[in-house]
Amino acid sequence: MKRILLSVCFVGLLAGPALYLRHVHPGDIVSLEQQQAIDRYGLSLVESAAAAGVNFVHTKPQVDAKLSNIEAQIASMGASVSIVDFDRDGWNDFYVTNSAPGSFNHLYRNRGDGTFEDVAVALGVADLNQPGTGTCTGAVWADYDNDGYEDLLVYKWGRPELFHNDHGRGFTRVTEQAGLPAWINAGTATWFDYDHDGLVDLFIGGYWPDDVRLDNLTTTRIMPESFEYANNGGRKYVLRNLGNGKFADVTREVGITSTRWTLAVVAADFNNDGWPDLFVANDYGSSELYQNEPDGKGGRRFREVGLAAGVGRSPKSGMNASIGDVLNTGAFSIYQSNISEEGVLVQGNNLWMPAAPGELRFTNMASAMGVELGGWSFGAQFGDLNNDGFTDLYLVNGYISGNARSNYWYDFSEITGGHKSIISDAKNWPAMNGRSLAGYQRKHFWLNAGDGHFTEVAQAVGATDTYDGRAVALADFQNRGVLDVIVANQGGPLLLYRNHVNPKRDWIEFELEGSTTNRSAIGAQVRVRWNGQEQLQEVVAASGYCAENQRRLHFGLGEKASVESIVIRWPSGREQVLKSPAVNRLHHIKENP
Amino acid sequence: MNVLSDQAAVRSAAVTDPTSPWRRFLSPDNRFLPPLLITCILLVGQVTFGMLESWSRTFLAIAVSIALELLLGRWMTGKWPHLASAYISGISIGILVRSPFFWPYALCAALSIMSKYVLRWRGAHLWNPSNFGVSVMFFLYPAAAASLSIQWGNTLWPMAVIWCLGAVIVGRLKRFHICATYVVSFLLLSWLRSEITGKPWLASVAPLTGPMYQLFVFFMITDPKTTVSGRKGQCIVAALVAVVEMLFRLGEEVHAPYYALFLVGPAARTLDLAFTRAKIVRQESPPAVP
Numbered sequence: 001m002k003r004i005l006l007s008v009c010f011v012g013l014l015a016g017p018a019l020y021l022r023h024v025h026p027g028d029i030v031s032l033e034q035q036q037a038i039d040r041y042g043l044s045l046v047e048s049a050a051a052a053g054v055n056f057v058h059t060k061p062q063v064d065a066k067l068s069n070i071e072a073q074i075a076s077m078g079a080s081v082s083i084v085d086f087d088r089d090g091w092n093d094f095y096v097t098n099s100a101p102g103s104f105n106h107l108y109r110n111r112g113d114g115t116f117e118d119v120a121v122a123l124g125v126a127d128l129n130q131p132g133t134g135t136c137t138g139a140v141w142a143d144y145d146n147d148g149y150e151d152l153l154v155y156k157w158g159r160p161e162l163f164h165n166d167h168g169r170g171f172t173r174v175t176e177q178a179g180l181p182a183w184i185n186a187g188t189a190t191w192f193d194y195d196h197d198g199l200v201d202l203f204i205g206g207y208w209p210d211d212v213r214l215d216n217l218t219t220t221r222i223m224p225e226s227f228e229y230a231n232n233g234g235r236k237y238v239l240r241n242l243g244n245g246k247f248a249d250v251t252r253e254v255g256i257t258s259t260r261w262t263l264a265v266v267a268a269d270f271n272n273d274g275w276p277d278l279f280v281a282n283d284y285g286s287s288e289l290y291q292n293e294p295d296g297k298g299g300r301r302f303r304e305v306g307l308a309a310g311v312g313r314s315p316k317s318g319m320n321a322s323i324g325d326v327l328n329t330g331a332f333s334i335y336q337s338n339i340s341e342e343g344v345l346v347q348g349n350n351l352w353m354p355a356a357p358g359e360l361r362f363t364n365m366a367s368a369m370g371v372e373l374g375g376w377s378f379g380a381q382f383g384d385l386n387n388d389g390f391t392d393l394y395l396v397n398g399y400i401s402g403n404a405r406s407n408y409w410y411d412f413s414e415i416t417g418g419h420k421s422i423i424s425d426a427k428n429w430p431a432m433n434g435r436s437l438a439g440y441q442r443k444h445f446w447l448n449a450g451d452g453h454f455t456e457v458a459q460a461v462g463a464t465d466t467y468d469g470r471a472v473a474l475a476d477f478q479n480r481g482v483l484d485v486i487v488a489n490q491g492g493p494l495l496l497y498r499n500h501v502n503p504k505r506d507w508i509e510f511e512l513e514g515s516t517t518n519r520s521a522i523g524a525q526v527r528v529r530w531n532g533q534e535q536l537q538e539v540v541a542a543s544g545y546c547a548e549n550q551r552r553l554h555f556g557l558g559e560k561a562s563v564e565s566i567v568i569r570w571p572s573g574r575e576q577v578l579k580s581p582a583v584n585r586l587h588h589i590k591e592n593p
Numbered sequence: 594m595n596v597l598s599d600q601a602a603v604r605s606a607a608v609t610d611p612t613s614p615w616r617r618f619l620s621p622d623n624r625f626l627p628p629l630l631i632t633c634i635l636l637v638g639q640v641t642f643g644m645l646e647s648w649s650r651t652f653l654a655i656a657v658s659i660a661l662e663l664l665l666g667r668w669m670t671g672k673w674p675h676l677a678s679a680y681i682s683g684i685s686i687g688i689l690v691r692s693p694f695f696w697p698y699a700l701c702a703a704l705s706i707m708s709k710y711v712l713r714w715r716g717a718h719l720w721n722p723s724n725f726g727v728s729v730m731f732f733l734y735p736a737a738a739a740s741l742s743i744q745w746g747n748t749l750w751p752m753a754v755i756w757c758l759g760a761v762i763v764g765r766l767k768r769f770h771i772c773a774t775y776v777v778s779f780l781l782l783s784w785l786r787s788e789i790t791g792k793p794w795l796a797s798v799a800p801l802t803g804p805m806y807q808l809f810v811f812f813m814i815t816d817p818k819t820t821v822s823g824r825k826g827q828c829i830v831a832a833l834v835a836v837v838e839m840l841f842r843l844g845e846e847v848h849a850p851y852y853a854l855f856l857v858g859p860a861a862r863t864l865d866l867a868f869t870r871a872k873i874v875r876q877e878s879p880p881a882v883p
Contacts, residue, residue, distance in 0.1 A: 002669055003711070010711045013703060017696075018733045226747035229642060286643075313643055340693075343735030344847050348693030367693050373736070410845035411796065417806075418799025420747040428799075430792040 037461045042386030045462040045497040053115040056494040059100035061135040064217040069431040079470040079488035080138035080546035087168030092475040097136035134158010138546035142191035146519040155186035190542035192267035199241035205262030206234020220426040227416040228315035230284035233261035255301045264321035281318030309360045316347040324382025324391040325536045337377030348372040370454045376438035379545035383474040387505035387556030390448040396469025401439030408437040440466045467492035475550035481507040506561035509586040511552040523571035530563040651687025657702035658683035685723040697738040701726040719859035721819045728855040759811030768815045774828040778835035821865035830861040
């Protein structure tokens with residue numbers, strides 16, 4: 001009798017949860033009509049790149065024939081998007097990188113009527129994939145000389161290029177004069193004023209080692225030595241802005257020696273001490289958190305505290321770094337994307353929530369808050385897309401969409417478990433032969449309920465593409481108080497999702513301009529207090545994966561909002577307070593000298 | 594891998610010498626040795642490479658294993674069971690299962706322990722409990738659980754730790770022949786796979802150079818409670834596991850070794866029990882009167 005009873009329990013435990021999970025996760029997600037989506041979720045996204053005159057299709061890098069067996073994996077990066085108002089006409093423009101030899105990057109100028117025109121060739125920032133110079137992987141904007149116009153850094157698996165913005169009328173290449181390194185196989189870069197001298201400095205994160213030329217290899221021993229503990233990637237660079245158009249390599253002086261495989265960085269003040277720290281997401285390894293601290297000689301340095309802070313304990317495949325005040329508590333959470341594939345590899349993405357205000361300690365709450373599983377995830381951005389007062393999360397994913405009927409996962413899992421002498425040599429990797437690897441994945445858009453839970457609504461609100469997403473950026477392209485979504489796909493078309501939001505919901509936006517601090521106001525924080533709530537945002541350059549959001553800060557406020565005050569903390573440490581600013585408008589605020 | 598405690602249950606007078614403390618320590622009678630050794634593996638793996646998904650998940654697996662063992666052991670047999678086996682099952686699940694969630698660890702532990710009390714024939718359980726638990730999890734819950742495969746840095750020395758500790762355990766039970774048979778079979782069959790598929794041989798061999806396989810080779814396929822009796826039979830079964838695994842691998846099944854042992858182990862054990870019973874019956878039968 002006991003045996004029978006136990007057997008019944010056993011069978012119930014064996015089958016019950018599986019049946020239950022199948023019931024609660026039916027798999028088929030229904031798209032809603034536009035008005036239904038707005039009524040239910042407060043927004044609807046409509047892909048309208050072609051209608052806006054944007055017909056960009058990314059082309060992949062070309063690699064050495066020695067890598068032909070896994071060419072699709074090696075050539076899997078390069079699509080990026082960065083938002084900028086390069087001509088200061090009050091309309092957000094954007095820049096996208098291309099990667100095939102001879103292909104052109106595009107700079108789309110916003111005409112202000114809902115359409116864009118490509119002006120990259122005319123302004124001299126298009127032809128950056130010339131053979132022998134490497135392949136573009138991303139771009140990031142900031143006003144490095146404080147002349148009021150955003151300048152352009154294009155980073156590459158190759159020679160990084162710096163362009164001075166000539167008052168929105170053209171660009172002058174200043175790479176050599178600036179003293180940038182001759183070659184960096186860069187996975188990411190950002191601008192930040194780490195020493196508060198009023199000039200933005202550069203961080204560039206290497207992915208492949210600097211001596212690797214992917215289009216002209218001398219050896220096939222270029223792969224990571226480990227899938228989760230690799231230290232044979234590219235070096236990092238901290239390039240200090242000297243103020244005379246030149247940059248000095250101070251990487252070792254400031255204490256950064258990592259050679260992990262970096263794919264994303266975000267610079268922000270995580271411990272509320274007024275100085276920008278660095279969160280670095282690394283592929284094939286743990287993330288790093290660099291705390292900005294005095295160097296004892298009147299300058300600044302960085303100390304790696306990832307392990308103590310909790311973000312460096314569990315090695316995964318970090319590919320994204322973005323920040324948001326998820327619960328309106330006045331503190332930043334960090335979203336790091338990784339890899340999850342059913343039945344093979346379930347790393348889960350990380351949502352690093354601050355453990356305590358002002359402390360560099362984080363807890364991964366991705367599972368509890370429902371933003372953990374995102375496929376082979378790449379870029380993600382926080383932003384209040386439905387203007388309800390809570391920051392939402394948009395994630396793109398999908399690695400290689402090849403033959404839809406066969407995939408490479410088995411071979412991938414077989415080789416990546418092997419000894420480093422096997423895994424690190426590309427010739428040991430089985431040929432992909434056109435197969436997919438985490439291809440054709442559905443994107444994720446998680447609505448933040450504000451109570452610690454996110455709800456997945458991507459299909460319902462219209463984010464239905466299945467391209468190999470890399471970079472995603474958010475911007476108010478039509479000055480409507482609404483964040484649109486722009487997605488750069490690897491080997492695929494650029495997508496522009498126009499956002500239609502419940503018009504009853506209020507918003508407020510801020511465009512900041514530094515005076516004694518850097519003019520781009522990178523590092524400035526804004527706290528908005530309204531309806532008994534408070535939300536914190538910071539002006540950052542790079543955010544997500546190979547992406548940069550609009551420079552202005554956007555706050556959704558919900559219905560019938562009344563803003564009590566906003567507090568701006570400039571990088572200089574000065575605070576500026578505005579009482580009862582008007583809602584539903586963009587405020588231009590200049591730092592009081 | 595709760596095999597280890599089962600191994601401790603094997604009584605072998607040949608290796609025991611009550612006069613030597615060291616021998617007593619290494620004796621199969623010492624049921625605390627295997628838990629101690631696998632705890633060492635756990636600690637080394639976690640401290641050096643952060644092998645575990647998290648301490649809390651592993652503790653959960655251990656707690657569920659021990660609680661269920663106590664409950665079911667007392668309920669089904671009327672006696673309090675020795676907890677070494679359940680402890681090792683919990684640790685094994687903590688090491689082998691990778692999941693961002695908590696519940697797979699609890700569920701896997703529960704299924705593993707329950708399988709010992711439910712899936713029995715002629716007084717013996719047929720599946721290695723951990724193998725049963727993780728195989729079921731990977732098959733039924735692929736979205737929530739994956740296996741240890743890429744941890745421990747892809748370097749040699751963590752495996753050396755497993756070899757050393759594994760050698761102590763397997764050596765005291767004189768079961769190296771099982772490990773050796775499996776490894777040789779795997780190497781030969783990986784060459785055959787490479788010939789069939791046209792993939793690099795080193796790619797086919799790669800899994801064997803990772804830590805998950807060391808745990809599988811030393812601790813899972815050598816489980817005395819679920820392996821057949823007789824040296825020759827054990828070698829045949831080890832080779833069969835490798836053959837079935839190859840078939841799974843040709844079908845591009847990621848969890849091939851677990852599934853191979855899941856199928857071959859109980860089948861071989863059932864046959865072994867049947868033959869052993871028949872042999873005993875034959876021996877006990879009076880000789881036929883001419």
